[in-house]
Amino acid sequence: MPKHRPDPTTGLLTERAFLERLERGMERADWDQRWYSVIICAPQHLPGEGVADIVQVAADCVRKLIREQDITGWLDGDVLAIGLPDTGPDGARVFAFRAQSDLRMCSYKLRSTIWEASHATLPEDGETWREVLDAAIESVKTRRQRFADPPARQPLPVHLAP
Secondary structure (H helix, E strand, C coil), X not given: CCCXXXXXXXXXXXXXXXXXXXXXXXHHHHHCXXXXXXXXXXXXXXXXXXXHHHHHHHHHHHHCCCCCCCEEEEECCCEEEEEEECCCHHHHHHHXXXXXXXXXXXXXXXXCCEEEEEEEEXXXXXXXXXXXXXXXXXXXXXXXXXXHCCCCCCCCCHHXXX
């Protein structure tokens, strides 16, 4: 099996390489009845803006958080994905929170970008690697949508109205 080279810009795996390694790792975890979590980090940025200039900063930031056995890659050009072998739902939740916080701190200087992070775990959130990945992606999309569509402002109660 050919060894995949990382993306030269970020040092992270390309989408194809990430998905292949994720599939192998999760199938092995399923066979051995071990946990495997996936973290998805997605930027929420201003309409019409790309994220090319924050990609390197985000890659450097996440590289500081991962263990040697973890895998990282870019999906769909702007979604950062992290595979965490032997990590259950509680560990994944903590990692997602930490990654989101660190990504926000690392990229705030570049532009108005808010990162959202979410997680899903085998076997809790799916029976296959694809189901777990899709659950994590769907969860982060829901979080991004809440940011993009804030709730409508409610009128002040009569006793507080000016």
